[in-house]
Structures are given as structure tokens and as C-alpha cells.
Amino acid sequence: ARRARAMQRQGQTPSIVDRPLPKGRSEVSLSAFSFLFSELVQYHRTRASSIAELEQKLSEAGEGVGSRMLEVLAHREKSNRREIRLQGILQFINTNVWRCLFGKVADSLEIYNDDEYVLGDKSLVVNRYISVPKDLGDLNCGAFAAGVVKGVLRDAGFPAEVSAYYAEVDGQRTPKTNILMKFAPEVLEREKRLGA
Amino acid sequence: VRPRVTAPDFPAGRLRGSSTRVCPRWHDMSTAVPPGVHSIWVINKSGGLVYQKSYADVPAIDTNETLRLASIWHSLHAISAQLSPVEGCLGIELLETQNFDLRCVQTVTGTKFFVTASPKTPGLANLLHAVYDLYCDYVMKNPFYELEMPIRCELFEQNVQYAVRATNNAFGY
Numbered sequence: 109a110r111r112a113r114a115m116q117r118q119g120q121t122p123s124i125v126d127r128p129l130p131k132g133r134s135e136v137s138l139s140a141f142s143f144l145f146s147e148l149v150q151y152h153r154t155r156a157s158s159i160a161e162l163e164q165k166l167s168e169a170g171e172g173v174g175s176r177m178l179e180v181l182a183h184r185e186k187s188n189r190r191e192i193r194l195q196g197i198l199q200f201i202n203t204n205v206w207r208c209l210f211g212k213v214a215d216s217l218e219i220y221n222d223d224e225y226v227l228g229d230k231s232l233v234v235n236r237y238i239s240v241p242k243d244l245g246d247l248n249c250g251a252f253a254a255g256v257v258k259g260v261l262r263d264a265g266f267p268a269e270v271s272a273y274y275a276e277v278d279g280q281r282t283p284k285t286n287i288l289m290k291f292a293p294e295v296l297e298r299e300k301r302l303g304a
Numbered sequence: 305v306r307p308r309v310t311a312p313d314f315p316a317g318r319l320r321g322s323s324t325r326v327c328p329r330w331h332d333m334s335t336a337v338p339p340g341v342h343s344i345w346v347i348n349k350s351g352g353l354v355y356q357k358s359y360a361d362v363p364a365i366d367t368n369e370t371l372r373l374a375s376i377w378h379s380l381h382a383i384s385a386q387l388s389p390v391e392g393c394l395g396i397e398l399l400e401t402q403n404f405d406l407r408c409v410q411t412v413t414g415t416k417f418f419v420t421a422s423p424k425t426p427g428l429a430n431l432l433h434a435v436y437d438l439y440c441d442y443v444m445k446n447p448f449y450e451l452e453m454p455i456r457c458e459l460f461e462q463n464v465q466y467a468v469r470a471t472n473n474a475f476g477y
Contacts, residue, residue: 139445142441142445143444143445145447146445146446146447147447148447149447149448150447153447237441237442237445237446237459238445238446238447238448238459239442239446239448239456239457239458239459239460240448241448241456244448249447281462282459
């Protein structure tokens with residue numbers, strides 16, 4: 109941005125690379141997104157031969173979103189500071205990424221084993237209007253959100269296996285969606301080295 | 305002396321706009337009519353039944369029979385729109401009988417939603433618009449729903465149940 113202003117003072121129009129990043133729209137119609145996501149699921153459903161493959165395809169679609177989100181949010185909200193600790197990147201996903209994508213922070217972040225973390229969301233926006241028929245078993249279209257998380261983690265240097273599954277909650281009709289992150293051993297080793 | 309012919313006790317029906325009043329007295333049922341909303345039916349644009357559920361203690365209708373009734377209603381709705389002397393009539397909106405009311409709403413896409421309830425139940429039009437909103441949300445945005453097919457969406461059925469219960473509670477049924 110400084111360079112853009114300098115060029116303007118000299119009387120030249122700044123090139124596109126020198127202009128400041130636009131703020132971005134903070135709100136998009138939920139209906140528009142739901143219809144688009146519904147089409148995405150239908151498109152992959154005709155091309156996948158099993159439930160696992162369908163979830164894999166949705167996850168891949170999410171990974172693209174995740175890696176771009178990391179760059180944009182790191183620039184906009186964190187002034188290009190990199191997260192090098194596990195807790196840091198998890199908090200980043202929990203608050204910044206979720207708030208930017210879904211308008212609210214994720215409901216819970218828990219640790220199961222040494223290498224397994226679970227992000228919980230009572231009602232995931234992508235799943236809100238989807239009722240999975242019985243013959244598709246335990247398909248969870250939250251695999252898209254799992255893909256977003258996987259993309260963010262992979263590009264931040266914390267490779268992990270991420271998946272989404274439903275978990276029943278007492279006192280709530282609809283189950284909540286949990287996103288399970290299983291980190292690669294080198295991530296845990298690095299955490300140990302950097303000090304607990 | 306000409307024999308006196310007595311017509312059956314049929315009150316003169318008033319055709320106002322697009323509603324019809326029908327009160328046949330020869331089937332005078334004196335069994336109690338359950339209060340509140342009885343059932344909700346959804347018909348697709350070609351006249352096929354996509355959703356039918358009863359919410360009160362009314363006699364069950366066989367599935368094939370419900371399909372037949374839905375297509376008959378679809379035809380009647382279309383006929384009434386053509387018979388109307390008024391320009392721009394959209395079809396039957398309200399059918400009042402001795403034992404139940406039937407209110408129908410047709411969307412711009414040709415999908416029809418109708419509800420049967422005990423006579424003079426208030427709030428039926430709002431209920432139908434709420435069901436239309438739920439249809440747009442939980443059926444249309446569901447990637448596993450095939451268009452014009454019977455609705456098998458759990459979230460839709462759950463939310464329609466809540467809407468019916470809310471209507472019944474709001475008016476003390």
C-alpha cells in the first residue's frame with residue numbers, strides 16, 4: 109500500500125500487485141451457498157463409487173478453500189504472523205477461520221489422545237439443510253469443513269488426517285458434528301522439541 | 305294436486321371469489337371431530353403426491369387412496385381456476401365443510417400445499433406458508449432429494465411437526 113501511494117504521488121497509477129488487498133464481503137446469502145453446496149454434493153455423488161470416496165472428494169474441495177483462507181486471514185487479521193505452535197494454529201482455526209467462514213466461533217476444542225484433537229460444532233452450517241437418507245449410512249457432508257481444516261493445517265506446516273463425524277448429544281435432537289484431527293508424528297516431535 | 309317435492313336440506317352455496325361452501329347434511333356424522341390440525345399434504349406440479357402426514361386421530365387412508373385423492377384434488381383445483389367468472393383466479397383456496405376445513409396454497413412453481421383441520425381453526429394460512437418455507441429449506445437444499453419424488457427428509461418432517469404443534473398450541477388445541 110505504501111508503494112501504491114508513492115507511485116500515485118509520482119503521478120503513476122499503481123499496478124494491481126501494489127494496490128491494498130480489498131476487505132472482502134463479510135456476508136454471503138446462506139441460501140445461495142446451500143444450493144451451491146447441494147449441487148457440489150450431487151455432482152460428486154454421481155462420480156463416486158462409495159461413501160468414503162464421496163467424503164474424500166468433498167474434503168478435497170474443502171482443502172482448496174482452507175489453504176486460501178490461511179493466506180487471506182493471516183494477512184488480514186494476524187499481520188502475517190506465522191503460528192508455529194500447535195495450540196496457536198488450533199486457536200486460529202477455532203476462532204478466525206470459523207468466524208470468517210461460518211460467522212461464529214466453533215463450539216468446543218478438545219484433546220482426545222496425544223495426537224488427536226477434536227473440534228466440535230453444534231450445528232455445522234454446511235450440514236444445516238441436509239438430511240442423509242438411511243441407505244447412505246454414516247455419510248457426513250461436514251467432510252467439506254474437515255477438508256477446510258486439513259488445508260489450513262497442511263499449509264501451515266502441521267500435516268494431519270482430518271475427518272468429520274456425527275456425535276449424539278443428550279438433550280439435543282440433532283447430533284453435533286465433530287472434526288477429528290490426527291496429527292502426523294513429526295508434528296508431535298517438533299512440539300516436544302519446542303518445549304511443552 | 306301435484307305432489308310436493310322437497311329438496312334436500314342444502315343451503316344455497318355462495319361462490320365468493322375462489323372459495324366454495326359445501327355442507328351436505330345427509331351424512332350427518334355426530335362422532336367427535338379432533339380439534340386442531342388434522343393433516344398436511346404436498347402435491348408436486350404434475351399432480352403427484354409427495355408428502356402426506358396426519359397429526360390427529362383421524363381415520364387412516366390407504367397409501368394408494370391418498371395418491372388418488374391428491375391427483376383428484378389437483379384436477380379440481382385446475383378446473384376451479386378455469387370455471388371462475390373472475391379474471392386471474394388461482395384455484396380453490398378454502399373448502400369449508402361441516403366436519404373439517406381445507407385450506408390450500410399454490411406456489412408460483414405449481415406446487416400445492418394443503419392442510420385439513422377442524423372447522424374454524426385459525427392460523428392455517430400462516431401454517432401453510434411456514435410449511436412452504438420449510439420445504440424450500442429442508443427439501444430443496446437437500447442434495448439427496450430427487451425433484452418431484454416423495455419427500456423422505458427427516459429434518460423436513462421434524463420441522464413440520466414442530467410447526468403443526470406450534471399452531472395447535474397457539475390456539476389452545
